[in-house]
Amino acid sequence: MIPQPSPTATEPVTSASDFDDFIYVLSHDIRSCVRASLELPQWIEEDLEEAGVRIDQPLAEKFGLMHTHMRRLDRMLGDLLEYSRVGRMQTPRPVDLNAVLEEVLHRRPLPQGFTLHRRIEGRGPHMGPIDAERLLAALLSNAAKHHDRPCGHVSIETQEASGLCILTVSDDGPGIAEAHRNSVFDPMTLLKSRDELEGSGMGLTIVRKIVHHYGGELRWCMPADARGAVLEIRLPTG
Template structure:
């Protein structure tokens, strides 16, 4: 019994076998889809605002069900936009950037220009190691993700975040430590999965991509990431080890 003929095109030529997409091809796909879909989402964010402005100019009060529905549309389109932004960041890890000898103090200053700490929060720098060899955008993305997570998931009006770096043999160990509610030990692996949050998104706005992005950056550079509790009852320490 002979094997069936291979799939052929209209000219009778055998079509080449197509294997599963590579990781790079998949990331290219995620990047393109996220980029294109975000253009439509930006329009969806603006449309409720235009409707609200038109109704206001027409003398229609934005209260009751109409006001609530407009607010709901704004909340969900904003949430979708954040997810797409984080998917774009996830797909770009290790790509489209130069390797640099990053000055950690300068990088942190740049991050804090974007991530505004609430009034009751303070950030402490503890850099025994001042520079890190890494992609110029990846270090910004890493610190932004970790500091944003520490603020977003804190349960008090006041908090303390410590950003530290030191050398261990041929590695740089970068840590972000907070005094928030902490993460139970049995959930510390799960929270590094993409799109994962321990609290409903109606309680804490976020895409659930922060720690997934941090883990991808650590692995991209041959390093590791771990979560621990800095004290017995509160806080989370995210430690990223990066070979140099």
């Protein structure tokens, strides 16, 4: 039998924390370059105009395409940064979801034409307050962004049971086909092309990471109507 080497202090250790550190550094540094590159097409256009060079329609379209793709990359990197920050720089404590929801709606209101029903009851989850805000912001954004109509309705309800805060988020959108209900939590996953729907595909990935980080679980439930999606999240209250 060939003896297996025992681990030593000098050997690298791969962990979720190490991976998050890697994502944070990589995303932060690359995003700085992307932010500068976002301005590049505009600088080129300005220089051409000053030089008296006429920008024809095909060239203007190419500049627009450059800006669109750089903006998408910037959004992806921003959401990767959010993903890597889950659980960082915050102390878990009992969270008042009513107050968190107010803050989220103040910073990122639902699109015009959307209504929100809320019923927050019982104790809130025991978690980092920044992550609680990330969680609700991602859930609301996902419900509105993937709706197929200009007007829609979103519901957020909580109840306490057996030491758990049960958070249920539902909407009256097109719903999610059963075949995609697991894959939508994977990073960079969109059920439509990015030309049809702007987004990084990281919203539900961030939701899942937050829930699992605080010892919770999540599952899709059957909507009461033919349309819509219902996501149930269970998080410990303490």
